[in-house]
Amino acid sequence: MNEAELLDPPLETPPRPAVKIRGEPLAELPQDLYIPPDALEVFLEAFEGPLDLLLYLIRKQNLDVLDIPMAALTQQYMAYVEAARATRLELAAEYLLMAAVLIDIKSRMLLPRREQADEPGEADDPRAELVRRLLEYEQMKRAGQQLDALPQAGRDFDTVSVFLPAAAKRLPSVHAEELAAAWLAILSRAKNRTHHRIGRQELSIREHMSRILKRLTPGEFMEFKELFPEASTVHELVVTFLAVLELSKETLLDVTQAEPFAPIYVKLHESAAE
Incomplete structure (x- = not known):
């Protein structure tokens, strides 16, 4: 390097920004490149009216x-x-x-504004x-x-759809107090229609269980009080009620109720229906 270059070193040319077209670097603009005269016009303010x-x-x-x-x-x-x-x-x-x-x-x-004699305090x-x-x-x-500042679907968040299979409606279970109240109502109805009779009657709970199962249709409900005929004696009513309790205990009979204080219904359990 000579003395002139030491005193006045050449200026370094800054590298040009890398431009790629279809993956190939472009160092110089093409000679046939056409730029419209209005292509670089910028509007700083935009108004809606x-x-x-x-x-x-x-x-x-x-x-x-x-x-x-x-x-x-x-x-x-x-x-x-x-x-x-x-x-x-x-x-x-x-x-x-x-x-x-x-x-x-x-x-x-x-x-100049006009002076109104009638309304001097007001002017147009x-x-x-x-x-x-x-x-x-x-x-x-x-x-x-x-x-516009409120959250919007598609701009601030996305909506998601979830398919839930329809679940079978589950009836509420019957409480012991409600079942006892229904039994007392049937018992009081039977007492009003009975007469004094002395005799011995042998009743079988298993036999009444079989009668109840035969009376019920698979998949259909029957009202609880229909299991107790009006002409039955108190002893028959007691045995029938014990048969209902035994069937419910062995999961052969379902006792359901739609809502509190509503009529009680019985239905064959799925295992008994099969």
Whole structure:
């Protein structure tokens, strides 16, 4: 390295950013690459309408929406409209209509106000209708932003569907107190229809168990009191009740009830039905 290079070393060329097209690095731009003149235009502000633009200008300049300086606001609005037209942006008709409304309000404010003899305390304000529309639009815009901030399905969370097979309805079990109350009701009914008779009667619990099983149809319910015929004696009722308890104990008979204080039903158990 000579003395000139030591005193004035050459500047290092910074490396160019790596650009790859189809996996191959590209060091230089192609000669035939065409870039449209409007491809790099960027719009910093996007408005949803003329009211949105007016509200933005008012809040940006920290103006009082109830006392709008129409001259300054109209000048700023027209500057935006002219800038948009200069960039060949197709303006909607509502923007041009709002420009005409602002100019009309500005010109009406320059005129001397009329004195009303009937109502001297009230005067017509050309800005009243515009202020009302701006306040309503701002209220609706805030409500929309609050709704957008809420969690939304597909954006903030995903929904999941789970298939649950239909479970068989399980009837509530019968308490001993309710079964005893049903038995006492049957016993009291039998006492009212009996007469005094002296005799000896041999009754078999197993025989009554077989009769009950024969009376029941597999898969169908029978009301508890139908197992006790009205013409039965007290002894027969007692043996029949003992037979029901024995069948329930051996899981050959199901005793169910839909709800408290509802009628009690009996049904053959699945094992007995088979």
